[in-house]
Amino acid sequence: AQNLLETLLKKEGLKGKKSGKTLNYEKTVFPTISTDYINLNIAFEVASKDKNAPVTTVFCFVSKGVANEFVTSSADPQLISNLKAFLDTKYATTVYDNDVAIKKLAKEKEIKATEDDLKSLDKTIEKRTKDISGYEKDIKKANDNITKAKSDIETAKKSIITQKSLLQKQQDELKQIK
DSSP: OHHHHHHHHHHTTOOOEEETTEEEEEEEEETTTEEEEEEEEEEEEEEEOOSSSOEEEEEEEEEETTOOSOOOTTTOHHHHHHHHHHIIIIIHHHHHHHHHHHHHHHHHHHHHHHHHHHHHHHHHHHHHHHHHHHHHHHHHHHHHHHHHHHHHHHHHHHHHHHHHHHHHHHHHHHHHHO
16 A cells, blocks of 8 residues: 555655655645645555455645644645545555456466466376376286187197097007007
C-alpha cells in the first residue's frame, strides 16, 4: 500500500520523505488537490497480515501553507473533497489493479505448477508404458521358453521310451544267448 501510494505521488510530481511507515510531503503544490502549498502526512498501519487478503489502513493528514494545524472537512471542504476524490479514484484504482496483478501472477504460478505436474505425470505414464512393453516381451519370451522346454521334455520322454525299448530288446537277446 505504501509503495503504491509513494509511486503514484511521484508520478504526480511530488517529492517527499519516507520514514518507516509514513510519507511526508512538505510545502508542495499538488494541483490535483490544491493550488496552494500544502503539507501531506500519510501513515500506514497494517491491520491484517493474511497472505490471501492483507489489510492496510491509510491515514492521510493535510495542512495548508506553513500552518501546523491539519485541515478538516469543515475548515476547507473543497481541499478535503479533492483529496478524497484523488484517493478514491486514482489510489483505490492503483491498489485494485495491483491486487488483480498479484492474483493473476499467483494463478499463473498455480497454472504453471499444475502444467509441470501434468508433464511429470505424462513422463511417468510413458515410463510405465515402456516398462509394461518390456514386461510383455519378457513374458512372451518366457512363454516361448516354456513351450520349448515342454517340447524338449516330450522329446526326451520319447527318447527314454525308445531307449528302454532298445535296452529291453538287448536284455532279451542276451537271455537267449545264455
